[in-house]
Amino acid sequence: MAGQPLKYYIDLLESGELVAFPTETVYGLGARADNPTAVKKIFDLKGRPTDNPLIVHVSNRAMVSAFARNIPESAKVLMDKFWPGPLTLIFKKKDQVLDLITAGMDTVAIRMPDHDTALSLIDGAGPLVAPSANKSGRPSPTLPQHVRTDFGESLPVIEDQPTRIGIESTVLDLTEEPYCILRPGAVTLEQIQEVIDHPVVLTRDKKRLGEEETRSPGMKYTHYAPRASVRWLSKTETDIMPTCLYLIHSGHHPLLEENTDKNTPPSIINYNQDYDQLARELYDRFRQADQQGFKQIAIEAFSEKTLESRQITVALKNRILKAIGK
Ligand code: TXA
Ligand code: MG
Numbered sequence: 334m335a336g337q338p339l340k341y342y343i344d345l346l347e348s349g350e351l352v353a354f355p356t357e358t359v360y361g362l363g364a365r366a367d368n369p370t371a372v373k374k375i376f377d378l379k380g381r382p383t384d385n386p387l388i389v390h391v392s393n394r395a396m397v398s399a400f401a402r403n404i405p406e407s408a409k410v411l412m413d414k415f416w417p418g419p420l421t422l423i424f425k426k427k428d429q430v431l432d433l434i435t436a437g438m439d440t441v442a443i444r445m446p447d448h449d450t451a452l453s454l455i456d457g458a459g460p461l462v463a464p465s466a467n468k469s470g471r472p473s474p475t476l477p478q479h480v481r482t483d484f485g486e487s488l489p490v491i492e493d494q495p496t497r498i499g500i501e502s503t504v505l506d507l508t509e510e511p512y513c514i515l516r517p518g519a520v521t522l523e524q525i526q527e528v529i530d531h532p533v534v535l536t537r538d539k540k541r542l543g544e545e546e547t548r549s550p551g552m553k554y555t556h557y558a559p560r561a562s563v564r565w566l567s568k569t570e571t572d573i574m575p576t577c578l579y580l581i582h583s584g585h586h587p588l589l590e591e592n593t594d595k596n597t598p599p600s601i602i603n604y605n606q607d608y609d610q611l612a613r614e615l616y617d618r619f620r621q622a623d624q625q626g627f628k629q630i631a632i633e634a635f636s637e638k639t640l641e642s643r644q645i646t647v648a649l650k651n652r653i654l655k656a657i658g659k
Contacts, residue, residue, distance in 0.1 A: 336492070339450070343457035345489055351375060353466040353480045354454055355493035356446035358419050358502050358518070359473040359616070360480050361390065361463030363454070366400075372433045372462055378484065380469045386436040387462040388421050388502075389443045392455035399460070400441050402427050407529040408507055414528050417447035419502040420520040434462050440508050450491060465501060466490075472559060472616035472656075475499050479620060499613035500648055505533070517651050519612070521644035535647070559619035559630065563656040566631035573598065577629040578622045580604070582611055586633055600627070608643050615652065630656075 342352045349371040352363050362379065364371035366389050376383050389400055394412060397404065401424035408422055426441035435441050446452065455461055465473035468483045475496045480488065503518030505525065511532035514522055526533050566579060571587050573579070579588060582604040589603055597603070602618070604611045622630050632653055639646050 337489075339453055339457065339491075342454060342489060342491055346371075346454075346458040346461065349374075351378065351488065352454075353474075353477075353484075353488060353490040354451055354463070355477075355491060355496060356390075356448045356451045356463075357417075357497045358446070358500065359475055359496055359498075360466040360477070360490070361446075361451070361461075362466035362480075363390070363458075363461040363463040365458060366431070366434060366460040366462045369431055369433060372431060375462065375464060376433070378488075379464060379467070381464065382469070383433065384436045386438060386442060387434050387464055388504075389430075389434065389441060390451065390455055390461045390463050391443060391445050392452045393445075396455075396460050397424075397443055400427055400430050400443055401425065405507055407512075407531050410528050411505070411525065412445075415520050415524075416445040417452065418445070418520060419447070419498055419518050420444060420525075421502045421504045421516075423504065423506040423508055423515070425508055440506070442504060444502055448493075450493060454491070470558060472619045473501055475613070475616050479616070482620070495613065495617070497613070498609075499615060499617075500645075500652055503648070517648040519645055519648065521647065523644060558656045558658070560623045561619075561627045561630050563619075563630045563632065563653065563658075565634040565653075565657070567634070570631070573600070574629065575600075576627055577631050578602070578618070578625075578627040580611070580615075580618060580630065580632045582606060582608060582633050583636070583639070606643075608639075608645050608649065612645050612649055615649065619656065 345352050346365050349368050351374055353360050354363055364375050421442050421444040423440050423442050426435055430441050466480045467474050474480045477490050477492045480490045498519050503520040504516035506513045506515050511534050514535045522533055571591055579601045584605040588601055635646050635650050
């Protein structure tokens with residue numbers, strides 16, 4: 334399917350087919366948001382529970398009004414600042430939005446991806462619902478090859494580079510007070526709070542306050558998991574297990590000190606505080622570890638200081654905890 338003009342994929346979408354396409358976060362599995370048969374195919378193909386709603390992807394602000402019942406002033410500020418980009422906003426929905434998209438809830442999630450191909454595709458085909466283009470429970474795809482591994486050669490995939498960010502968008506619920514980050518991502522709580530006065534909290538903070546279970550249904554499922562078991566690497570661990578892949582990010586773990594540059598085995602990966610690169614590569618590492626037969630993936634735990642100073646780490650920790658199964 335590689336190398337077809339964009340019109341080819343737009344026609345497929347218009348005739349009710351699914352098309353996988355790149356975004357800046359991960360590859361998405363797209364269907365036209367106004368075609369219930371096509372939307373249903375997404376759930377069937379992914380093996381996705383129908384109580385897990387989908388994100389509507391738009392290429393301009395006018396498209397938002399077709400789905401959102403009202404657009405609060407602070408949403409406009411957030412769209413000005415972060416769109417196109419990895420921030421999904423949740424609004425009260427209009428009646429005509431398909432129930433399948435919103436899992437029967439009265440809210441709808443919308444984002445504008447920061448990717449030229451994705452934007453042109455949406456310009457041509459109209460708003461697209463697109464979950465990550467992986468089988469449910471598998472790590473999200475950051476390369477076209479990941480999509481083919483999960484769905485085979487028959488699914489049309491628009492080929493592109495590895496995705497720039499590598500983990501899924503921040504999901505921000507604007508329908509209740511305080512605004513709530515249901516899924517952390519590359520757009521951070523601090524960045525959001527810098528531009529709007531409304532109080533914003535992370536779901537986990539709400540939980541700490543004894544409030545309800547997460548409002549984002551997708552977050553209750555085990556996600557992003559490779560077959561190898563994922564665990565935190567302790568600060569003092571010095572024995573190398575041959576069947577374990579080690580991902581180190583602080584740059585100074587005893588495993589690195591004991592194994593100087595020359596003899597560091599290939600199973601120890603040193604990100605040397607490049608957390609953006611770790612985010613870009615995490616899901617591919619998960620998938621490769623399975624292919625290479627690793628039984629375990631040990632990832633250095635994040636210190637409190639790291640979580641404060643580099644906010645992509647909040648999203649990374651969230652995804653790693655999901656893979657661990659917590
Ligand atoms: O970066 C991304 O957001 C990628 C790319 C392809 O755009 N998409 C993505 O979609 O990650 P998906 O379906 O894998 O994750 C969507 C998340 C789920 O956790 C889902 O529960 C939540 O968004 N969500 C969707 N609509 C919602 C709603 N109305 N209320 C609360 N959560 C919602
Ligand atoms: Mg997903």
